[in-house]
Amino acid sequence: MKNSIFLFAFILFLFSCEKNDFDIKNLNKNQVKALGHGGMGIGQTYPMNSLESILNCLNLGADGTEIDVQMTKDGVLVAFHDQSLELSTNLSGKIYNKTWAEIEGARFSYPYYGNYQLIRLDDLFKNIPNQDNYIYFLDCKNFQPNKDSTYFETFNNAIIEIIDKYNLIENTFVEFKSEILIQKLQAVRPDIKQFIYTDFANALSLAEQYNLEGLTVAVDQLTHEKVELAHSKGIMVATFNTHSHKRNIKAVEHNVEFIQTDRVKHLVKLLKD
């Protein structure tokens, strides 16, 4: 009986010491960068895209973070994920139908009793110490249904203003879902690095066509072969939906360049240990 206990303890010890050795080969000097998904990610104790969530993620040692970006009616960029405010705040309506003054002070609904508030992108970057030490993916959520040339111009100018103001050109990637938005930004600022975020086949085709830095695909839609195909064309790969330890490991094994994780602590430990 005593021997069995020792054997069990020994096996447990061996498993606890198991180390993941990854043979990483990618376009980012063979390094995978650990990014937060809107900070600490979905379903964590800080709401996604709140200043608290993003600072917590960076303080835990992440290489950077993805941030969801929307624009108000009066052209202010706001860090927010959902299409409607009522899905995760105490206000209702769409951000593109509101002015910043109307939504300033909006409180995230979860976690209970937290007094975490919506933040402008400008305030967010202002409050990140040593901003240029981190990598940012600006995931542009252009929910506005009728986008005209004024909208594109206002949105692009707002993005450019933030990138230039905080000197983020080297370490920021702008993520778009649609071709027209890629074209418009590329036309005014070809030096801003862009990622396309859609299904793999479409993303690969657009990335090649517009000579983009990379593509963003959910981890469950990725395979080793797909990543190798993108790499063979000089296109980097970012992935998300890694909301478990297992998925973090799977994403690293795919040799992607960037992981926007919902399990920041685990991924940081996995890559830096």
Next chain:
Amino acid sequence: MEYVNHKLIFTSLKSILILLTLLILALAGNSQTDETILYKNIIHAEAGGIGGYGSLNYERMFLLPELFSASARIGLSTVRINDYTTRFNPDLLIPLTINGFYGKSHKIHLGFGQLITNTIRSNHTDGKPIRDTNLHTHFAIGYRYHKDGGRLVLGISYTPMIEFQETYRHWGGVTVGFAF
């Protein structure tokens, strides 16, 4: 905004103190003999419930005529221990509740109170952690098992709250306690 918040907090705290004082004074004249309940002090842990994810509580029972009794409860809970800078800086949640009970060993109860939260958030001007104090009204409707002279206390409650005195939320909790 800040001024309104503090005013609201002080007004609500004042109301709670007055209610508690009145209840204790009223009950002092109506105390029964110790034949009904031997143990009037309860320490209990509540999973979920008024303290959010859970809380540790002290509750003092007061005996009323017939099968009625009442209690005043104070608790302590937290949401997280470290703040977003990863430093030790816990959120504090303090539930204060007044309950009325009906029953002998099997009791139904009805209660209300305030949850005082003292939580950390970031200052959007300089990014530094700051503490916010807020009040949230809560109610409690539930069942409790506490046998006369018994030390075990078990309970289940529906504990809806009005978060920030603004948003109604459904919530519930399960209690396990020790009477002494």
